[in-house]
Amino acid sequence: MTKTAEPARRQETSLLLEARHFRKVYYPTVAVNDITLSLHRGDILALVGANGAGKSTLIKTLSGVVGCDTGELIFDGSPVNLREYHPAAARNLGIRVVHQELSLCKNLTVYENFYVEQSQSIKNAFGWRKLAQELAQAALDRVFPGHGIDVAAGLDSLSIAQQQMVEIARATSDKKMKLMILDEPTSSLPMERTEQLQDYLCKTAGEGMTYIYISHRLKEIMTIANCVYIMQNGNEKWKGAIHETSEEHMVKLMGEGIGSGGCSAELSAFEAPEVNRSISVVCDHYTSKKLKDLSFESFGGQILGLTGLEGNGQLDLLRDIFLKAQSKRNGLKVTGKVAFVAGDRKKEGIFPLWSIADNQVITKAAGSGMFRHLSREWLEESVRYWYEKLHIKSDGTQELITCLSGGNQQKVLIARALAADADIILLDDPTRGVDQPTKNALYEVFREAAADGKLVIWRTSDDAELEFCTRLLVLSGGHIVGSFEGAGVDHETIMGLSFQNEVEARGPAEEKKRRTAPLYTFALIAMAAIYAVCAFQSPMLLSGYGLQLMVVGFAALMLCALGQTFIIGLGHIDLGIGNYCGLINVLCCTLLFSSPALGALALLVTLALYPLMGYVVYKRKVPAIIVTLGMSFLWTGAALSLQAMPGGTCPEWIRAVFYSETPLVNTLCYWLAGLMAAAILFYRSRYGTVLRGFGNNEHAMINSGWSKAKAFMAVYALAGVLALMAGVITSAINNASDSSASGTYTMLAVASVIIGGGYFSGGVVTHFGAVCGAVILTMISVLLGLWSVSTDYTALIQGLVLILILSLRLLKRRGKKA
Structure with missing residues (x-):
């Protein structure tokens, strides 16, 4: 001990x-x-x-x-x-801190999370990944022997407990602490x-x-x-x-x-009420991805505790009951209205932009019917009742929920479930981060719910709380290995049952790492399929000349998509990248042609404005969508001022550098391959990893000592360089300029990133996927032309392809959770 x-x-x-x-x-x-x-x-x-x-x-x-x-x-x-x-x-x-709300980046691997926190300990530019893995492995082994965590695994694949272990071990790895x-x-x-x-x-x-x-x-x-x-x-x-x-x-x-309500050190005695069989959860040999052959019955009036070693099916059972509440298939039958209090309140619980009151009544409002009127008096009465009963500490119910401490946020989530008049209340470690007086108040509330005939199913990480349950299920390796009425069982018995099948009881932390398909899987398949159809319609596309024609068609869009990938990876969106590409095209074919020095200076000035946009977003806290939309008008206005109508001539040296024939292929192909490789390699580099971290959890990165201003400016600078290259290459290909021709690239670039497996939030993007998306959208236009379909339908078909790929991705995610 x-x-x-x-x-x-x-x-x-x-x-x-x-x-x-x-x-x-x-x-x-x-x-x-x-x-x-x-x-x-x-x-x-x-x-x-x-x-x-x-x-x-x-x-x-x-x-x-x-x-x-x-x-x-x-x-x-x-x-x-x-x-x-x-x-x-x-x-x-x-001085190092392990915060209550985990300061980790879930889009990074375990060892990458160690690196962004301990970059000063890893000086090597090459081989830094191996050093970071060794650092992570040593720290976890030192604090949590036998942890079983794969340091190369994505953090989002770990349970909350495993993530907390990573957070703690990461802090201990600082030798100067x-x-x-x-x-x-x-x-x-x-x-x-x-x-x-x-x-x-x-x-x-x-x-x-x-x-x-x-x-x-x-x-x-x-x-x-x-x-x-x-x-x-x-x-x-x-x-x-x-x-x-x-x-x-x-x-x-x-x-x-x-206040005295619920703050006493002692709780009143509790007698289990009579069973209410009109409310029930019944498992009859129920099996899912993480659960195996579960059979039990639980009814209203009970407080069912789920225990066992972390990650052995307790949370999976809660989620299955909630997600399949209306389903009677696969041996799981749920009778009654269900409410769920998530354990990860930051990710799955609170609505950060809403008030305490709105967060508290959303479940009740959502379950009241789409067109049912909810009176303001009823809402205020419901909010006030639970607000006072749970002693939520704030300056009023209209305060933003983010103004509350973590424990008070947890009270709001519990109040949400109770206010919804649910028959079955699912609790995922509801007292985590809550002080003892408040815990006592919550225990009484859970008992009152059971006394009212409701069924409370409670997963707790605090074994002392098991005494408040009227029935216990012990899970190990997804199996029920013990079932006890009342709380009379001792903890040694529970631990013995939990460890009786140690191989299965290891949980997700020690499972063999599963290979998952890359983010761009569906985009790559769609690209191959569409290209095959195009080649079937026109075999010439299989020749070297046909491939070069395809490359010319998607070159500028591909570079804009690569630039947009950096922006979306930060959680922003650039609504002016296509207009900027058009301005560069005009500058190349006007000022750069007639006055090379002035043209070069103009290009540098416009490029410098891109990181400046990132700084404005950071400094003034203006949403990126507003800043980039405003700049799109500036780009367009400047282009039209220089050249109102299409025309101009591209300097010959630009065509020689970017669009000339070689013994193998056009130099354009080399440039595109090189720029794509550079973007991918940079995003996987040391600082690229930091930028990905900012896209997922900027507060964690700031707490780790990284500059938010520098990160924003770096991302926008990279996007600006790629957009500038798109404009230059457009000039080389067309040998003329048209400011309006590139306008569609803005939304097409966004669509390319999403088709390629990216998300608008969380720092989850892939540059190769974005390139695949750009090729897909370009080939759709080619295919419609081969079928003699009017170009008026191009945008419609591109949108349908985007929806189809997103639907397949959604089905894939649901399949993983099933």
């Missing part, structure tokens, strides 16, 4: 950190009010408080994520200039991983490492901490050595002054 860090160590070690009179105000809320604390080397300080007490804000000020209004910070004997304090500066000092701040680090970890982390913390604290440990699991705090600091409403409530307090003492201190 993990041993408590020695309190006496504090007096034998030197002072590491001293924060004096820290204050942070988010008008009108005083989040941190005159906080002073100190840490000695080797301390494990437990930072405790109810949701909204100011803990997360305090650690953000200590780590430079948010600025402190007033205060002084002395670290390792030297004063810190708080005016110039930011995450990168904190990292340089040796002196202080680690952990915000609810075990909120998603199963028991065995929690114990491994506790052992690691106590061992390294004995070697001089210092920790600030935030947790609502008071037993953990009593186990590993040597000192405690309790906050309430942004103020210091109590501080002292661990041996001077107890779980009951801390709960009492946290509950004082914040």
Whole structure:
């Protein structure tokens, strides 16, 4: 069993950190009010408080994520200039943070997530991927022996618990670290991983490492901490050595002054109500991708707990019940209206742009019928009832939900399910990141729901919560290996059952890695199919000359698509890239032809405006769609001012460089192949990996010390270079200019990226797929011409192909989840 860090160590070690009179105000809320604390080397300080007490804000000020209004910070004997304090500066000092909301990029692999956080430890330009893999593997092995995580796997393929393990291990890999701040680090970890982390913390604290440990699991705090600091409403409530307090003492201190409802340390006795058979979940030899031959019955009036080692089917069972609630196939029958409280509130729970009230009533509103009128009075009454009952701490129900602490956001999600009057309430670790007084209130709410005849099915990562369930199912390897009435079973029995089939119980972390098709699979298949049809209609397309004609047709669109891929990979969209291509075409055939020096200068000025757009998006926080739309008018206006009608002449040297015959193929083919290869290689390079990270989780990248301004400007600069090349090549091919001819490339480039497997959000794009998409859209025009179909139908057919490919992708994703 993990041993408590020695309190006496504090007096034998030197002072590491001293924060004096820290204050942070988010008008009108005083989040941190005159906080002073100190840490000695080797301390494990437990930072405790109810949701909204100011803990997360305090650690953000200590780590430079948010600025402190007033205060002084002395670290390792030297004063810190708080005016110039930011995450990168904190990292340089040796301060690292494991945030409650995971700061990982799900579009990257495990080792790439290590790299973006520890880039300073990997200097090699070549072979950096191997070094990053070794770094990730060593860190995970050191903290979580036997973890079974494939460091080359995509992060999004891991469970929440495994992602939390990656987050923690990544922070420990910093060799310069002196202080680690952990915000609810075990909120998603199963028991065995929690114990491994506790052992690691106590061992390294004995070697001089210092920790600030935030947790609502008071037993953990009593186990590993040597000192405690309790906050309430942004103020210091109590501080002292661990041996001077107890779980009951801390709960009492946290509950004082914040209302008595649901905040008592003791819960009233609970007698299981009579079974309500009109509400039920029945599995009869039910089998799915992760679940195997499940058979059980559960009815209203019960609180069914799902337990076992993490990743052995508990969450999959919850999801199947929710997604197949109306289905009676495959041995799963659900009777009653179902509501689901997701465990990953940031990704699957909250609507970040909505208020607390709107987030709370959306499920009820959605289930009330499309045309049914919902009175404002009813909505306000429902919101207010659960808002007060769950003690949601905010300045009102119309506040944005993102203004709440993580625990209060969780309360809103639970209120959403309860307000929906669901018969079956599915809870995925509902008390993760919630303080003890609020947990007690939620336990009472779940009991009340069962007493009202509802069925509550509860997956929890905190084994202590199993005592609140009236029935337990133990899952291992997707099988039910134990079923118990009441909570009388002891934890040793549960763990024994969980490990009885260790091979199957390993879960997704240790499954053999499955090969998944690339994002561009459907685009590549569609491209081959359309080209085959075109070649059947006109065999000449199989010749070298025919292939070159095809290349000429899609060259400019391909480059615009490559540029748009970088923009969409950042989560933005460029509505002016086609117009910019048209302006470059005009500049090449007018100014560059008549006055080469002036033309070259004009090209450089227009190219410099592209990264400037990225800076405006960053600095002014204006949506990219607005900035690029505005710039599209500028590009078009400038082109028309130079040349109102098609014409002009391309300089001969441009045609010689970009569009001349060689013994093998036209030089254009070499340029396109080279530019495509360069785009792909850059996106997989060290800094390209950083840019992909920004596309998925820019806050995580900022917290890792990367510059958002530089990332935005770099992406737009790359897009600008490719669009400029598209305009130059257009000039070389046509030997003239027409500003309006490239206008359609903007939306066609967007369609190419999406057809090629990209998404508008999440940093998931593929440059090769975008090229395939550009070729597909071009060949559609060719095919319609071969069939003598009017060009008026070209856009229609291109749109239908886009819809078809997206539909196939959707079916593929659903098939994976089935």
